[in-house]
Structure formats: C-alpha cells, structure tokens
Amino acid sequence: MRCLAVLVVALALAVGFSVPASANVWENQLDSTTDGDTATLTGSQERQGSDGTESRSAGNDARGQQSASAWTPPPGIPPWVVPVERCVAQGDVAADCSAARPGAHTAPPPADAAPGTPGITIRDVASFRPELATLTSEPSGWAVRGLDANILATGGSSVRTGELFGTVAEVRFTPVAYLFDYGDGSAPLSTSTPGATWEALGLDEFDPTPTSHVYTASGTYTITLLVDYAAEYRVGGSGPFTAIPGTLAIPSPPIEIVVADSAATALVDRDCVSNPRGPGC
Amino acid sequence: MPSAPPAAEAEPLFASDEEALAAAEAAYAEYLAVVNTVLQEGGTDPERIRPLVSNEVWTDDLQGAERWQQEGLISIGETRLEKSVLQQVISTESSTEVVTYNCLSNTxxxxxxxxxxxxVSAxxxxxxxxxxxxxxTAPEDWTLEEYSEVEEVESCAAWQS
Structure with a gap:
C-alpha cells in the first residue's frame, strides 16, 4: 500500500500533471477550479529526515502556488448544485443518504409518463429552489431571560417551474419538518410545526408555544432553522402532482436575538404606555 | 584516549508502521473535525484550530475561516476522512514525523x-x-505541520484499491 501511494505521486510528478489550485478543506468544499487556476506539480517527493535535511514535497509546491489565488464564484454556478438529502429516519441532519439507503430515493416513473421517461429523484429537482422559510421571533429581535421567546417559521408551499430532463416541469415544495437551533447550546427542536404567533394561538406574550424557547442566560444568540421539504412534480402544466421520495433539507437565513436579564433591561427605551403588553406591564 | 561510547539509539515512538499510521490518521481526523465545525459555524472562532497546527497551516486555515466570515458562508455536512495510507515515518531525536496520504470526501x-x-462549483x-x-513528541502530543493536495480521485473507495 505504501509503495502504491508513492507510485501515484511519482507518476504524477513524472508526467507533470496538474492538480486543482484548491488544496485545503476550505477551498475544496467550494472548489475554485477554473481553467486558469491550476498549479503544476514539480519537484521531488523524497523526504529525508534522519540527517536533518528535507526536500520539499511536490504537494507543497502546489500549495505555494495556489495560496495566492483568491476564490471568486465561477460564472454559471447553478443555484443548488449539491443538494443535501436528509436522512430523516436516521436523524442525521444534512447528511448524504445515498450510501445509507441505496436506491431509496429513486421514484418510479409516473403512470402517465411518456415512454422512456426516467424516474425522478429528489436530486433531480434540487435545482428548483423552494421559497425559503423565514425565521422570526416574538418579541421581535429580543427576549427576556427566563421567559418564553416565541420563535417561528413562516412560508408554506411553493411551486417552481423549470426544465426537467428536457421538459418543462413544475415542482411543488412543501415544508414537512423543522429543526430549530436556538443557539444557546440547548438541544435543537425537531418538529413538524412551523410555530405561530402568540396572537394566532390566542395566547398572551411570553406564554409557551410549541416552538418557543426559554433562554437561561442573557446575551446575543444566533437562531438557525433547517427545513425539510417534500417535493412533488408534474409536467405539462396540468394534472396531479406526483410525489418524489425523500426530502431536501435547506437552511433558512439565521436571525439574532438579544436576551436581556430582565424586563426592565429589555424595555430600556420603552415603557408600559408605549408598550402596554410588554413584560412586566 | 578511550573513544566515546556510541550514542544510544532513540527509542522509536511507534512500535510499527501500522501504529504510526493509526496515530497520524487519528490526529488528522481530529483536526478535520474541528475544521468542519468552524466551517459549519461560518468560520467563527477559528482559534479552535490553532493548538493543533503549525504556524504555516494556521496561516492558511485562518485565511479560509476569515473568508467564510467575510462572505457569510456556512457549510452543510462535513468533509470526511475516508482512508489514510502511510508514506513514511521520519524519526529524529526530538520528534517523529508521520507522512500520510489521506483521502477526503466532499459527498x-x-x-x-x-x-x-x-x-459550490459545479x-x-x-x-x-x-x-x-x-x-x-509523544503518541498523544502532535501537531499538523503541513498538508497539500496531491490529486483528485473519483472516490475514496476506488482510490488505492
């Protein structure tokens, strides 16, 4: 195994092949590969440490060249080129499930599909971005330590039109699960409800709701939301939608919330006249 | 004049190549886990990486973290270390360097x-x-001195198999 590893690099050096400029985890998660953005391996792969001398490895030469290049999004990047499928059954967030559940997300062709129409998978429709759910908090942007802050998601189903296997198709996304992370180190809340405002629930401010959260320490917290979307599709602009197995887990833009020690602190620039429903009023 | 006794040969830090590989693989996996966390958290608090790496690696990684912060990027999922193979072990009086090839997956x-x-680029x-x-310097006391990309592969499962 060791010889093979060396051989791979030695052959690469011998033919002077190029590797992508990106070299670390950061760059390779994006991959800034472009035609003019490669570094050529040169130099010796041998390393000698026992006598205190070492020659630089080929990889270091490559890295030295690439470190000067700044990443810019290449033109034409599809908006969603690497869909993230969520393993709901396993509880994994944003994990690739294709290996864990081989074939599980391959849908049969719809009954009315034209001959030769391939089965549609969740990955096929991932380029149709659903309308993102929006995180909001009540009271807006702040909370009081020890009292419930109502965190909720808004945004329902959305239909997107685009091309699927050369045919115009509509894809309908419906949020089916929500993962609220309140940013304070507590366990994220996984729920099928997006939550609702206190008013819609017929509750008073700071009452508990299915998606509310009590912060135990003051400070500023970043709340994140991951929404699982189910997808359906149809072609031809009419007829029923056909469900596609699997879900897409897509994060919503995070929000920040400031948690104050007391109602008096939270309402430092307000009073019970201007905000009669504020805490403590 | 009597000649000086031969210097005692340093005790190898690892009993075998397999042991050295396992230690290096575990070290890189620990480093990668921290990097993944920083990536998932938008490049915040990159100082978590600092105790694990050399100045050279730190400089590179800090640049990556700062870009994540400046561009408001977050990563979903994690880069995974799927296979490591040993290139060589370099023992000196002060330390033992273990050079490995590591196959990482972005799937x-x-x-x-x-x-x-x-x-993400298409x-x-x-x-x-x-x-x-x-x-x-000890089996549990390590530093990631440097890293560099060698090649792209279709999959780690196919690589070196």
Whole structure:
C-alpha cells in the first residue's frame, strides 16, 4: 500500500500533471477550479529526515502556488448544485443518504409518463429552489431571560417551474419538518410545526408555544432553522402532482436575538404606555 | 584516549508502521473535525484550530475561516476522512514525523451564502487526496505541520484499491 501511494505521486510528478489550485478543506468544499487556476506539480517527493535535511514535497509546491489565488464564484454556478438529502429516519441532519439507503430515493416513473421517461429523484429537482422559510421571533429581535421567546417559521408551499430532463416541469415544495437551533447550546427542536404567533394561538406574550424557547442566560444568540421539504412534480402544466421520495433539507437565513436579564433591561427605551403588553406591564 | 561510547539509539515512538499510521490518521481526523465545525459555524472562532497546527497551516486555515466570515458562508455536512495510507515515518531525536496520504470526501457537503444559496462549483471533485505531515513528541502530543493536495480521485473507495 505504501509503495502504491508513492507510485501515484511519482507518476504524477513524472508526467507533470496538474492538480486543482484548491488544496485545503476550505477551498475544496467550494472548489475554485477554473481553467486558469491550476498549479503544476514539480519537484521531488523524497523526504529525508534522519540527517536533518528535507526536500520539499511536490504537494507543497502546489500549495505555494495556489495560496495566492483568491476564490471568486465561477460564472454559471447553478443555484443548488449539491443538494443535501436528509436522512430523516436516521436523524442525521444534512447528511448524504445515498450510501445509507441505496436506491431509496429513486421514484418510479409516473403512470402517465411518456415512454422512456426516467424516474425522478429528489436530486433531480434540487435545482428548483423552494421559497425559503423565514425565521422570526416574538418579541421581535429580543427576549427576556427566563421567559418564553416565541420563535417561528413562516412560508408554506411553493411551486417552481423549470426544465426537467428536457421538459418543462413544475415542482411543488412543501415544508414537512423543522429543526430549530436556538443557539444557546440547548438541544435543537425537531418538529413538524412551523410555530405561530402568540396572537394566532390566542395566547398572551411570553406564554409557551410549541416552538418557543426559554433562554437561561442573557446575551446575543444566533437562531438557525433547517427545513425539510417534500417535493412533488408534474409536467405539462396540468394534472396531479406526483410525489418524489425523500426530502431536501435547506437552511433558512439565521436571525439574532438579544436576551436581556430582565424586563426592565429589555424595555430600556420603552415603557408600559408605549408598550402596554410588554413584560412586566 | 578511550573513544566515546556510541550514542544510544532513540527509542522509536511507534512500535510499527501500522501504529504510526493509526496515530497520524487519528490526529488528522481530529483536526478535520474541528475544521468542519468552524466551517459549519461560518468560520467563527477559528482559534479552535490553532493548538493543533503549525504556524504555516494556521496561516492558511485562518485565511479560509476569515473568508467564510467575510462572505457569510456556512457549510452543510462535513468533509470526511475516508482512508489514510502511510508514506513514511521520519524519526529524529526530538520528534517523529508521520507522512500520510489521506483521502477526503466532499459527498453531501454544501456551502451556502447569506441568502441560503449554494456557492459550490459545479465541477467540484467529490473526493481528493492530500499529503499531510503530523509530528509527534509523544503518541498523544502532535501537531499538523503541513498538508497539500496531491490529486483528485473519483472516490475514496476506488482510490488505492
């Protein structure tokens, strides 16, 4: 195994092949590969440490060249080129499930599909971005330590039109699960409800709701939301939608919330006249 | 004049190549886990990486973290270390350096901007091999000295098999 590893690099050096400029985890998660953005391996792969001398490895030469290049999004990047499928059954967030559940997300062709129409998978429709759910908090942007802050998601189903296997198709996304992370180190809340405002629930401010959260320490917290979307599709602009197995887990833009020690602190620039429903009023 | 006695040969830090590989692989996996966390948290608090790496690696990684912060990027999923193979072990009086090739997989990883849009290149490789150098002064006391990309591969399962 060791010889093979060396051989791979030695052959690469011998033919002077190029590797992508990106070299670390950061760059390779994006991959800034472009035609003019490669570094050529040169130099010796041998390393000698026992006598205190070492020659630089080929990889270091490559890295030295690439470190000067700044990443810019290449033109034409599809908006969603690497869909993230969520393993709901396993509880994994944003994990690739294709290996864990081989074939599980391959849908049969719809009954009315034209001959030769391939089965549609969740990955096929991932380029149709659903309308993102929006995180909001009540009271807006702040909370009081020890009292419930109502965190909720808004945004329902959305239909997107685009091309699927050369045919115009509509894809309908419906949020089916929500993962609220309140940013304070507590366990994220996984729920099928997006939550609702206190008013819609017929509750008073700071009452508990299915998606509310009590912060135990003051400070500023970043709340994140991951929404699982189910997808359906149809072609031809009419007829029923056909469900596609699997879900897409897509994060919503995070929000920040400031948690104050007391109602008096939270309402430092307000009073019970201007905000009669504020805490403590 | 009597000649000086021969210097005692340093006790090898690892009893075998397999042991050295296992230690280096575990070290790189620990480093990768921290990097993944920083990536998933938008590049915040990159100082978590600092105790694990050399100045050279730290400089590179800090640049990456700062870009994540400046561009409002977050990563979904994680880069995974799927296979390591040993290149060589270099023993000196002060430390033992273990050079390995590590196959990393980006399958299932996405990078989103502030609008929640993916900014991943369409032709991003799903797997790639890096060479890493981990120096040990004790089996549990290590530093990632350097790393560099060697090649892109179709998959780690196919690599070296």
């Amino acid at each position: 299932g990883v996405d990078v989103l901007n502030e609008a929640g849009e993916s900014v 032709d991003r490789p799903t797997a790639y091999v890096i060479e890493s150098v981990v120096s040990f």
